[in-house]
Amino acid sequence: MTNMKIVQISDIHCGSSMFDENLMKNTITQVNQIDPDVLILTGDLTMDGYHEEYRKAVSYIRKFKVKKKLIVPGNHDSRNVGWKLFEKMIGNPFKIIRMNKDIIICGADSTEPDLDDGQMGRYHTNKFRKIFAEDFRFKILAMHHHVISVPNSGREMNILRDAGDVLQMLVRSRVNLVLSGHKHMPHLWHFEGIKILTSTTTTTRRIRGMYPPSYNIITVGQHLKIERKEVLGKKLMLYNGAF
Numbered sequence: 001m002t003n004m005k006i007v008q009i010s011d012i013h014c015g016s017s018m019f020d021e022n023l024m025k026n027t028i029t030q031v032n033q034i035d036p037d038v039l040i041l042t043g044d045l046t047m048d049g050y051h052e053e054y055r056k057a058v059s060y061i062r063k064f065k066v067k068k069k070l071i072v073p074g075n076h077d078s079r080n081v082g083w084k085l086f087e088k089m090i091g092n093p094f095k096i097i098r099m100n101k102d103i104i105i106c107g108a109d110s111t112e113p114d115l116d117d118g119q120m121g122r123y124h125t126n127k128f129r130k131i132f133a134e135d136f137r138f139k140i141l142a143m144h145h146h147v148i149s150v151p152n153s154g155r156e157m158n159i160l161r162d163a164g165d166v167l168q169m170l171v172r173s174r175v176n177l178v179l180s181g182h183k184h185m186p187h188l189w190h191f192e193g194i195k196i197l198t199s200t201t202t203t204t205r206r207i208r209g210m211y212p213p214s215y216n217i218i219t220v221g222q223h224l225k226i227e228r229k230e231v232l233g234k235k236l237m238l239y240n241g242a243f
């Protein structure tokens, strides 16, 4: 049985006037100390998808000494033809990590060029249905957009356009964990056997209300443990129990 530790960071927004280098440096130091098996970055690496912003993001991402990285684009990254830069400078926006035929992590590109809306689309929903039909003990999907609304996110905008179909696929496929970013609102839903976890922005001051920049630590062993670590503050236990 594979034990695995994952760190999820999100919405680092290199190029934003509210990007905070101190938060980034602290995050890199802390994550390297945690030494996870996988680092997941759930999109919005940049502010407007520009080359200079991608270069800055890449230079920071390289400082994380984690062997396996799964990075998906956010709506900001697909602006101004940034989606092409993502493929060139980061890699395939649909990436799959399999850990000993035991745990599978799928990354999905939920973005549309120059739109804030997100969409999985029928092609990729069906593709993930087939992939998740394989016999894994623990299944994870990471994407930028929310598949379900979260509190404190104001007027509901741009959750996945096809959220209902994606949610049905996830439930029927017995996916265990869904990771998203986008609204900069940290939250954990328990929905039909799935843990739906969102992260706030890890390295900017573009926070909602009083939720400070943070990242998530996920431990998959006999049980599942989900913790939120405020970059400059405390660690909170969000869940510790059965899958």
Ligand SMILES: [Fe+2]
Pocket (backbone or CB within 6 Å): 011, 013, 044, 074, 076, 182, 183, 184
């Ligand atoms: Fe964002």
Ligand SMILES: [Fe+2]
Pocket (backbone or CB within 6 Å): 044, 074, 075, 076, 144, 181, 182, 183
């Ligand atoms: Fe976003």
